[in-house]
Amino acid sequence: MTPPPAAARSIGRRGFLIGATGVLAAAGLAACGTSGAPGEADSPQGGPGFPTSIPNRYGTAEIKAAPQRVVSLGITDHDVLLPLGVVPVGLTKWGPWESGVGPWVEPMLRGEKPKIFGSEVDAEGVIALAPDVMLALQSALTQEQYNRLTSFNPVVAQPPEAIDYGVNWRVQAETIGRALGKQDEVTKLVADTQARIDRTREANPLFQGKTHVTVRTDSAGTYAAYTKQDARTALLEQLGLRLSPAIEGLDSGGKFNVKISKEQVSLLDADVVIVTTAKATDVEAVRNDPLLNNLPAAKRGSLILLDDYDLTMALGSATVSSIPFALDHLTPKLVDALS
Structure with missing residues (x-):
C-alpha cells in the first residue's frame, strides 16, 4: 500500500x-x-x-x-x-x-x-x-x-x-x-475474498510463473518499483505471477518500493509491466514517456498503464473490499498483456 x-x-x-x-x-x-x-x-x-x-x-x-x-x-x-x-x-x-x-x-x-x-x-x-x-x-x-x-x-x-x-x-x-x-462475519469476508483470488488464478493458468513489475511514476519521470513488502506484489503473486528477479534483487531497506533512476529503467522490464501514476492528472504525460515506451514489454504490448484511478487506488488499498474490485478491472488487462 x-x-x-x-x-x-x-x-x-x-x-x-x-x-x-x-x-x-x-x-x-x-x-x-x-x-x-x-x-x-x-x-x-x-x-x-x-x-x-x-x-x-x-x-x-x-x-x-x-x-x-x-x-x-x-x-x-x-x-x-x-x-x-x-x-x-x-x-x-x-x-x-x-x-x-x-x-x-x-x-x-x-x-x-x-x-x-x-x-x-x-x-x-x-x-x-x-x-x-x-x-x-x-x-x-x-x-x-x-x-x-x-x-x-x-x-x-x-x-x-x-x-x-x-x-x-x-x-x-x-x-x-x-x-x-464480529469474528464470524469477518471469517466469511476473508474466505470470500480469498476464494475470488483463487478462482482468478485457476481461470488464468497463463499467469503462472510469469514475471511482473509494478511501477509508480509521475509526469516528472521519477520511478519506484514495488517490492515484496507491498500489497500489490502480494496480490499478483497470489495470482501466480512472480516479482521480476531484477527488482527482487535490489535492496529496498524493507520498504514498499525501491527508487529506479532513469539510467536504470531497463530494470523495470518483465513479462508484464503495470504502471501506476502518483495522480490521475499524470496519466497523459506517462502515456508518452519515451523511456517506458522503449521497454521490450511496451513494444510487445505487455505494458499496462492504469488510466483508471479507481483501479490504481483499489490495487494499492488491497483490502477485503477492494481486492474483488481490483480483480474485476485488472484481470482482463493482464490477460490481454500476457496473451
Missing part, C-alpha cells in the same frame, strides 16, 4: 496538545456517548467475545464490550468496517473521493456522512465523536500519539512486527473483526 504524502501521514502533534478543560469535556462526551445499559462497559461480560485484549506495536487494547461508536484512523480500515454494517462516526480520508472512501464501499455508507479527518487530526476532534474504540491498523501512528489517544479509549494500532501501512489484508480484517466482536 502506498503511504499518503508526508503531510498526511501522521496525526499532528499540535492536535494532541489539548488543555485539561478540553480533556475533561471530551471524557464527559465519551461517557455520555457510550450506548448500552448503565455499567455495561464495565461489566466483565460485555457480550460474546468480550472482554478482549488485542496486542499492538505499542501496547494492548483492552475492549470491554462491543463498540457502538468507532473512529477509523487507519487509511483503509473503513474497508473492513463498512461490509460488516458498521459506519464509522469518523474516518481518515483515503483517495480523491469526497466521501473519503473508495467506490467499492461507498454505497455501504447508506447515505451517512462520517466526519472526515484530513492530513492533521486533532484529539479534540476525535474525542468529540465519543468513540468507544479507535482503529489505526493501516497507519503510521507513533508511540506518543498512541499514548495520548489510548488515555481516552482503546486504540487498536499497528499489529506487532507490522510496518507502517503494511498490515496484511487478512490480519487487518481479522483484527478488526475481533475488536468489534
